[in-house]
Amino acid sequence: MAELASIITKIIFLMILIRIAFLDLRNQRIYNRDIMIIVWLSLIGMYTIPEIPVLSKLTGVIGISIPMLLIAIIRRGAFGGGDIKLMAAGGLFLGWEKILSAVVLAVFSAGIYCCYLLFVKKAGRKAVFPLGPFLCFGMAMALVM
Numbered sequence: 001m002a003e004l005a006s007i008i009t010k011i012i013f014l015m016i017l018i019r020i021a022f023l024d025l026r027n028q029r030i031y032n033r034d035i036m037i038i039v040w041l042s043l044i045g046m047y048t049i050p051e052i053p054v055l056s057k058l059t060g061v062i063g064i065s066i067p068m069l070l071i072a073i074i075r076r077g078a079f080g081g082g083d084i085k086l087m088a089a090g091g092l093f094l095g096w097e098k099i100l101s102a103v104v105l106a107v108f109s110a111g112i113y114c115c116y117l118l119f120v121k122k123a124g125r126k127a128v129f130p131l132g133p134f135l136c137f138g139m140a141m142a143l144v145m
Contacts, residue, residue, distance in 0.1 A: 002048070005047075005048040006048045006049050008048075009041060009044055009045050009048045009049060010049070010143060012041055013038065013041050013045075013093055013143065014140055014143065016034055016037050016038055016041070017136040017139055017140050018136070019034060020034050020086065020132055020136050021132060021133040021136040021137070022133075024082070024130040024131075024132030024133055024136075025130055025132075025133055028080075028130045029082060030080070030082025030083065030085070030086050030132050031082075032085070035082070035085045035086060035089045036089075038086075038089035038090065038092070038093055039089050039092060041093060042057065042089065042092040042093040045093055052094070052095040052098075053095070056095035056096050056097065057091070057092050057093070057094075057095050057096075058092075059091075059095070059096040060090075060091030060092060060093075060094055060095045060096040060098070060099045061088050061091045061092045062088075062091070063091055063096045063099060063100060064087045064088075064091055064099050064100065064103050065084050065085070065087045065088035065091060068083065068084045068087060069084050072084065077128075079131065080131070082132065083131050083132060083135060086132060086135055086136075087099065087103065087135060090102060090135070090139045093139075094139060094142060094143060098139075098142040098143065099139070099142070101138070101141075101142040101145070102135070102138035102139040102141070102142035103135070103138060104138070105137065105138035105141050105142065106131070106134040106135045106137060106138030106139075107134075107138075109134050109137055109138070110129075110131060110134040113129065113134070114129075117129070
C-alpha cells in the first residue's frame with residue numbers, strides 16, 4: 001500500500017510539471033497555484049516517499065532557489081520569480097541531491113536550446129525564452145533516475 005501511495009504522489013508531481021512546462025511555454029508565466037500544489041505534494045511526500053529525509057528536503061528548498069534569487073537580484077531578468085519558486089518547491093519535493101541533479105540537467109538542456117537559437121534561428125544574445133520547461137524536464141529526469 002505504501003508503494004502505491006509513493007507512485008501516485010510521484011505521478012501527480014510529474015503531471016504538475018507537465019502542466020507548468022506547457023503553461024510557461026505558452027504564457028511565459030509559472031502560476032503560484034501550481035507551485036502550491038507541489039508544496040502540498042511535498043508535505044504528503046514526507047509520508048508517502050520516506051526515502052527522502054526531511055533535512056534533505058529542507059536543504060533542497062534553499063540549495064538552488066537562494067543562489068537563483070541572488071543571481072536575479074544582481075542580474076535583472078536572469079530568472080523570473082516563478083522559476084525561483086518552482087525550484088524551491090521542487091527542492092522540497094525532491095531533496096537537495098535530486099534538485100541539484102535537476103538544475104544541472106536543466107541548465108545543460110537550456111544551453112543546447114540556446115545554441116539552437118543562436119546558430120539555427122539566428123537569434124541574438126539577448127533572446128528571451130521560458131526556463132520553466134527546462135527546469136521541469138530536469139526535475140522529471142531527476143525523479144525517475
